[in-house]
C-alpha cells in the first residue's frame with residue numbers, strides 16, 4: 001500500500017481550482033490548509049440538520065448532542081487522549097490559551113517561575129508573559145541554537161528550579177520547521193514539579209500526536225491547520241482540569257469539559273473536526289498498511305489515524321528534501337532551518353528562507369503573481385525571528401507543503417523562484 005496522491009487530491013475541491021487558466025499552488029498551508037469535501041459536507045449537514053443548542057428534548061438538539069460527542073471521540077483518537085472529558089473545544093488556539101492561562105495563573109504565587117521557549121509562536125508566549133505581569137511571576141527563556149535550529153536541552157536543566165511551575169513548548173516551529181523533543185521537555189518539567197503546556201498547532205498536521213506518550217499536562221492544536229475548519233482544541237490532564245477554576249458564567253456546566261467551553265460553541269466546526277479526523281483514518285485504512293504494525297498499541301480509528309500520520313510524514317520528508325535541495329542550489333538563498341538530509345526526521349516540511357538581494361515580501365509577491373501561494377514575514381514567530389536576526393528585515397519567505405502537494409509542484413515553485421531571483 002502506498003500513498004495514492006491522485007486519489008487524495010481528488011478529495012480536495014480547492015486543489016482543482018484555476019484562476020485565468022493558471023493552477024493554484026498551495027504552499028501557504030502552515031497558515032491554514034484546504035479541506036476535503038467530506039469536511040465541508042459534514043459542516044453543512046450539521047447546519048442543515050442539527051442546528052440547535054445542546055441538551056433539549058427534541059430531535060435537532062439530540063442530533064447536536066451527537067455531533068459534539070462524536071467530535072470529542074474523534075479528538076480522543078487523534079490525540080490518543082485517555083477520555084473525551086479532557087477534550088475542550090474553542091474558537092482557536094490563541095483564544096483558548098489566553099483563556100486557560102487565567103485559570104492556570106490562579107494556581108501560582110508571586111515569585112513563581114515559568115519557562116518560555118524562544119522558538120514558539122507568540123500564541124504560546126504572550127499569554128504567559130501577560131500572566132507573569134499580572135501575577136508577578138518570573139519568566140525564564142529557553143534559547144535555541146541559531147546554527148542548528150534546535151534546543152540544547154541541557155539548557156533546560158539550568159533553567160528549572162524548585163520555583164518552576166510551568167514549561168511552555170512547541171511541537172514544531174511555524175518558522176524554522178524544527179520538531180522539538182517534547183517528550184523529554186515534559187519529562188524534565190514533571191521531574192522538577194512543573195506543568196507542561198504544549199503548542200501542537202504546527203506538529204499536529206504532520207506528526208502523530210499522543211498526549212499520553214508525550215507525558216504533557218496540556219496540549220493545544222487548531223483543526224484548520226490539519227484539513228479541518230477554524231476550531232481550536234485543548235486537551236488537559238483530567239486531574240488538572242478538575243482542579244483549575246474555570247472562568248465561566250453561572251448557568252454553564254460546572255463539570256469538565258463544558259466548564260471551559262465559554263458560550264455557545266461552533267457545532268458545525270466540531271462536525272468538521274470529526275470529518276477531518278475521519279479523513280486521516282481513511283488514509284490510514286486504505287493507504288498506510290505498511291505503518292499499521294508500528295502502531296499496534298492503538299485500536300480501531302486511533303490506529304488508522306496514527307498510521308496515516310506516519311505514512312504522510314514519510315511522504316512529506318521527500319517533499320522537504322526536494323524543496324531544501326532546490327532552495328540551496330539558488331544563489332543568495334539561506335534556508336532558516338535544518339537542511340541536513342540525515343536530520344529531516346527532526347523537521348516538518350515547513351521551510352523558511354531569506355535571500356541576500358531581495359526582500360521576503362517581494363519574493364512572496366512574485367510567487368503570488370504566478371499563482372503560487374506562500375507567506376512572508378515573521379508569521380507571529382516574533383521570538384524566533386528575533387533570535388535569527390531577521391525580525392527587522394522582513395522576516396522570511398515561508399513555503400509550507402503538506403501531503404496533498406506533489407514533487408512536481410515543488411519543482412514549479414523552484415523554477416519560479418529561480419526566475420524571480422535571477
Ligand SMILES: Cc1ncc(COP(=O)(O)O)c(C=O)c1O
Pocket residue numbers: 030031091092093094095121123124170172173174199201202221222232380
Ligand atoms: C505554532 C502556532 N501556534 C499557535 C498558532 C495560533 O493558532 P490559532 O490561529 O488557532 O490561534 C499558530 C498559527 O499560525 C501557530 O502556527
